[in-house]
Amino acid sequence: KQSLIIDCDPGVDDATGLLTAFASADLDLLAVTTVGGNVSAEKTARNARILRQIAGREDVPVFAGADRPLRRDPAGAGEFHGLEGLGDLTPFEPAAPVAEGTAAEAIVRLVMARPAGSVALAVMGPMTNLALALRAEPAMAAHLGPVVAMGGARSEGGNITASAEFNIWADPDAAAEVFASGCRMIVMGLDATHQVRATEERIVAIEALPTASARTAAAMLRFSQRVERRIVGWDAGPLHDPCTVAWLLKPELFELTPCRIAVETDSDLTRGHTAVEFRVEAAGANHFWATKADAAGVFALITEKLGEGA
Ligand code: BDR
Numbered sequence: 001k002q003s004l005i006i007d008c009d010p011g012v013d014d015a016t017g018l019l020t021a022f023a024s025a026d027l028d029l030l031a032v033t034t035v036g037g038n039v040s041a042e043k044t045a046r047n048a049r050i051l052r053q054i055a056g057r058e059d060v061p062v063f064a065g066a067d068r069p070l071r072r073d074p075a076g077a078g079e080f081h082g083l084e085g086l087g088d089l090t091p092f093e094p095a096a097p098v099a100e101g102t103a104a105e106a107i108v109r110l111v112m113a114r115p116a117g118s119v120a121l122a123v124m125g126p127m128t129n130l131a132l133a134l135r136a137e138p139a140m141a142a143h144l145g146p147v148v149a150m151g152g153a154r155s156e157g158g159n160i161t162a163s164a165e166f167n168i169w170a171d172p173d174a175a176a177e178v179f180a181s182g183c184r185m186i187v188m189g190l191d192a193t194h195q196v197r198a199t200e201e202r203i204v205a206i207e208a209l210p211t212a213s214a215r216t217a218a219a220m221l222r223f224s225q226r227v228e229r230r231i232v233g234w235d236a237g238p239l240h241d242p243c244t245v246a247w248l249l250k251p252e253l254f255e256l257t258p259c260r261i262a263v264e265t266d267s268d269l270t271r272g273h274t275a276v277e278f279r280v281e282a283a284g285a286n287h288f289w290a291t292k293a294d295a296a297g298v299f300a301l302i303t304e305k306l307g308e309g310a
């Protein structure tokens with residue numbers, strides 16, 4: 001079983017990723033850590049606990065993390081996720097509280113207490129928590145198992161500015177530190193996640209499942225469908241964050257290209273731009289960039305897992 005920590009900012013697509021992971025018997029989910037991003041840190045921590053309760057996974061601790069980026073002011077993406085972060089699901093106060101300690105402390109403790117290479121990390125939001133964890137324990141970079149992150153854009157440009165994707169743009173300094181920390185990452189940028197579209201047929205298949213996890217994920221997908229149609233003009237919106245969990249469960253669904261990644265932190269114009277370099281002969285590759293995704297395969301996997309959950 002792959003041990004895993006999920007760091008996220010739910011967020012409707014984070015929610016589907018979390019519900020998929022909660023439902024996956026082949027993952028040993030050690031913790032969920034949350035960060036301010038799509039909505040405030042307070043709301044993302046609450047939302048993760050709501051989703052945990054729906055999935056019946058109170059055995060998994062939720063640690064609340066950074067409420068602001070390292071240097072920039074907190075932003076938000078409420079127009080894509082709803083003001084509370086879970087689309088039109090009405091939030092409630094979950095029964096189980098957050099765990100003691102910060103997200104960054106929990107990440108360091110859980111990773112360093114286990115054998116090197118054994119704990120994977122799925123990063124679905126701004127990389128603030130991971131940057132803080134690596135500042136506190138630089139040796140963690142070499143100790144981590146696979147780190148798969150949703151973030152960045154290469155071929156099509158960004159989704160928040162012409163240059164940048166939201167997670168990297170929201171905390172470019174954290175992303176720059178993490179990419180340069182020595183941990184080898186599998187990066188699901190928009191190049192891959194834009195291939196994974198929530199078509200009507202795919203949403204209907206999830207809606208047809210009898211579990212609460214599936215019903216909740218389907219509501220998130222419906223909300224996104226409406227928003228993407230209204231704001232971006234896309235009939236079928238992309239499903240970003242669940243690609244990280246999908247890669248951990250079934251890496252053959254993605255094609256990866258070795259690359260070097262650096263992040264623009266200072267320019268106002270291109271803040272959060274990911275310079276993804278495939279010509280790595282001189283400087284060497286430090287990460288893998290997802291170039292292709294098997295969208296039907298990703299949806300089949302998510303649908304299967306959501307059907308097996310609570
Ligand atoms: C990313 O930004 C957030 O709004 C989503 O949850 C996802 O993590 C996509 O750019």
Ligand code: CA
Pocket residue numbers: 008009010011013014037038124125241
């Ligand atoms: Ca997210």
